[in-house]
Amino acid sequence: MPRRIQTCLGFLxxxxxxxxxxxxxxxxxxxxxxxxxxxxxxxxxxxxxxxEILDELFSPxxxxxxxxxxxxxxxxxxxxxxxxxxxxxxxxxxEQIKRIVAEGDLVAIHFxxxxxxxGSFLGNLVSSPRSDTS
Numbered sequence: 001m002p003r004r005i006q007t008c009l010g011f012l013x014x015x016x017x018x019x020x021x022x023x024x025x026x027x028x029x030x031x032x033x034x035x036x037x038x039x040x041x042x043x044x045x046x047x048x049x050x051x052e053i054l055d056e057l058f059s060p061x062x063x064x065x066x067x068x069x070x071x072x073x074x075x076x077x078x079x080x081x082x083x084x085x086x087x088x089x090x091x092x093x094x095e096q097i098k099r100i101v102a103e104g105d106l107v108a109i110h111f112x113x114x115x116x117x118x119g120s121f122l123g124n125l126v127s128s129p130r131s132d133t134s
Contacts, residue, residue, distance in 0.1 A: 090115030
């Protein structure tokens with residue numbers, strides 16, 4: 001193969017490597033940003049009860065799916081009410097993230113929750129004062 005073609009192919013290969021590295025870096029950055037967002041929401045909203053931060057973290061029409069309960073929360077107002085109700089029943093509720101995984105625009109977390117039940121929750125009376133879930 002002539003030297004000039006080898007040089008052109010080498011240059012094209014280098015450009016492709018750089019471009020693929022940029023896409024990978026952009027996706028990694030998006031994944032890291034999404035993980036930070038979920039971590040911040042877990043710490044600020046669920047563990048501290050800071051509802052003021054919700055407007056910063058979510059769009060007004062976001063939807064949350066909570067698979068263990070089969071529930072769906074639509075919009076920030078409904079989500080605020082849900083967190084208020086939860087923290088009223090468990091005022092010292094705290095969540096600790098054990099593992100956080102991101103792929104594309106999806107984030108999944110494995111976490112442990114602890115709290116003292118001081119009131120009814122979802123229509124259930126206090127059954128045991130301390131709750132630990134994972």
